[in-house]
Amino acid sequence: MSQPPILVVTTGGTIDKQYFDALSEYQIAESVIEKLLKVSRVTHPFRVVELMRKDSLELTDEDRALVKATITAAPETHVVVTHGTDTMTETAKVLADIAGKTIVLTGALAPARFAESDAPFNLGMAFACCQAAQPGVWITMNGSVFDGLKVRKDRAAGKFSEI
Amino acid sequence: MSQPPILVVTTGGTIDKQYFDALSEYQIAESVIEKLLKVSRVTHPFRVVELMRKDSLELTDEDRALVKATITAAPETHVVVTHGTDTMTETAKVLADIAGKTIVLTGALAPARFAESDAPFNLGMAFACCQAAQPGVWITMNGSVFDGLKVRKDRAAGKFSEI
Amino acid sequence: MSQPPILVVTTGGTIDKQYFDALSEYQIAESVIEKLLKVSRVTHPFRVVELMRKDSLELTDEDRALVKATITAAPETHVVVTHGTDTMTETAKVLADIAGKTIVLTGALAPARFAESDAPFNLGMAFACCQAAQPGVWITMNGSVFDGLKVRKDRAAGKFSEI
Amino acid sequence: MSQPPILVVTTGGTIDKQYFDALSEYQIAESVIEKLLKVSRVTHPFRVVELMRKDSLELTDEDRALVKATITAAPETHVVVTHGTDTMTETAKVLADIAGKTIVLTGALAPARFAESDAPFNLGMAFACCQAAQPGVWITMNGSVFDGLKVRKDRAAGKFSEI
Secondary structure, three states: OOOOOEEEEEEEOHHHOOOOOOOOOOOOOOOHHHHHHHHOOOOOOEEEEEEEEEOHHHOOHHHHHHHHHHHHHOOOOEEEEEOOOOOHHHHHHHHOOOOOOEEEEEOOOOOOOEOOOOHHHHHHHHHHHHHHOOOEEEEEEOOEEEEOOOEEEEOOOOEEEEO | OOOOOEEEEEEEOHHHOOOOOOOOOOOOOOOHHHHHHHHOOOOOOEEEEEEEEEOHHHOOHHHHHHHHHHHHHOOOOEEEEEOOOOOHHHHHHHHOOOOOOEEEEEOOOOOOOEOOOOHHHHHHHHHHHHHHOOOEEEEEEOOEEEEOOOEEEEOOOOEEEEO | OOOOOEEEEEEEOHHHOOOOOOOOOOOOOOOHHHHHHHHOOOOOOEEEEEEEEEOHHHOOHHHHHHHHHHHHHOOOOEEEEEOOOOOHHHHHHHHOOOOOOEEEEEOOOOOOOEOOOOHHHHHHHHHHHHHHOOOEEEEEEOOEEEEOOOEEEEOOOOEEEEO | OOOOOEEEEEEEOHHHOOOOOOOOOOOOOOOHHHHHHHHOOOOOOEEEEEEEEEOHHHOOHHHHHHHHHHHHHOOOOEEEEEOOOOOHHHHHHHHOOOOOOEEEEEOOOOOOOEOOOOHHHHHHHHHHHHHHOOOEEEEEEOOEEEEOOOEEEEOOOOEEEEO
């Protein structure tokens, strides 16, 4: 397996959530994905496109069309999309008819800036999955590689499950 | 893709390295792999076998035979092995003739107990790779999925590269 | 200096802020102050009273009277109060007429659960200040020991300053 | 209490301990004390002098004389010394006859680079103690402010105790 360059498209979601003091409103500037990849000593070729910074409940059809167009137009055939968890499966459906690319959506249930977060593990899963899996759309959450069209978020249990 | 149970075999290495004060010698008891999987909110079925706690430079032929026998005898066909990085490729060679199992070796260049470590990302890669890749032996380090027989550790650069 | 027992009164504020996923609403149960003191290897005698869990903008006169009554009634003469930063100085004024006790208010500008937070440093300052300073009310934030009656939060700058 | 500038003298010890891979020997360049103070949002005026990087068991009489000379010659009257824990009390004795300065020694039982370390709490204690305590030599470890001449490290228990 050669080392194909990976495109990372960020759309926002809990993984990138920052803390704003009620009145003081500070903002941490450094991009969390770039930092995570550096801490994880990733030397694999990659390119990060910070496309939007939205809660996934606020994503519109136009937003999803933009994600799809960005991936379709990119030269990379291996793609990671960081995304809020609540509508991740809806975006998966939109991306499902992109042919010849391995696309993996992932996110986090706790912000990456927390000391204890699932973000680095999930991002690692996505990096491996987009290299090892067949073309199509996949979701990596809770330690599992899911077919992106056969998974749902179980909100009560706070985890993803097969359907 | 159903959710096949994963066997995690730990052999030691930098990923599990602990700090011992020169004279006081304290030891942190909690297993770092179990903690990492919990923090990463892994609900995928898995089983951890803490087989040995060795620097990989100290692993003997007998140790490698034991790792092989453990994996061969296990009911799981998807296997993650945490391992010191210096002789990870030697163990990969020994495991290469186990048929019908997807085996992924991973480790870390900085101890998992450090605030900034590649351990959670690498472990995430291994979890995804053993689910998504074909049977065989793989190594996940530095953001890449490597064929376990076509990779070496570049000690000067502190990273793994294809050969 | 003997080792006088310390009373820690928690009132809430950013230091204890937890993350709730918009729809899934998970809650981290473990108390952050107890954990911080354990990680910091504190063997000094202390007692934690979790009095309330409020944003400091929501604290009422009755709440402040309760904090005052709790400290007044306690046998300890060395007291740490964790508190939201926005109205910390108002509570300091209420506590100022408690005689014969060294009371230190502190908090955090970033939640203690973040990987990068001022919480452990600030709590350490408060522990030392309540042992080393004269009776009265003090605030420890941003690396400074402030007279609790001569300090204000500079919201624009996101820090405390002398007045 | 005005905001007197603080001199921070680093001598090494566990607090600054870095991890070196057995063969690859990487080194993390960024100074841990500066980073800790930044993460802790310290705006109090301070100056860091990285004087030496030694395990405290390797400190010689000449090293201690250099620490003393550095503090004596400095314009600051409030001083924090980060130091290995094993011979911290010996250095305290050497510094005890510096007149008119409040000097606080501190360190850590777990490296600051660990996710779970006593370093930020201890450094916070030292910052507060050197502002709030009388001139003299103090040690802040395990949540206590100790008279620097009346404390010992209990190696078996892994903590400091009064004598």
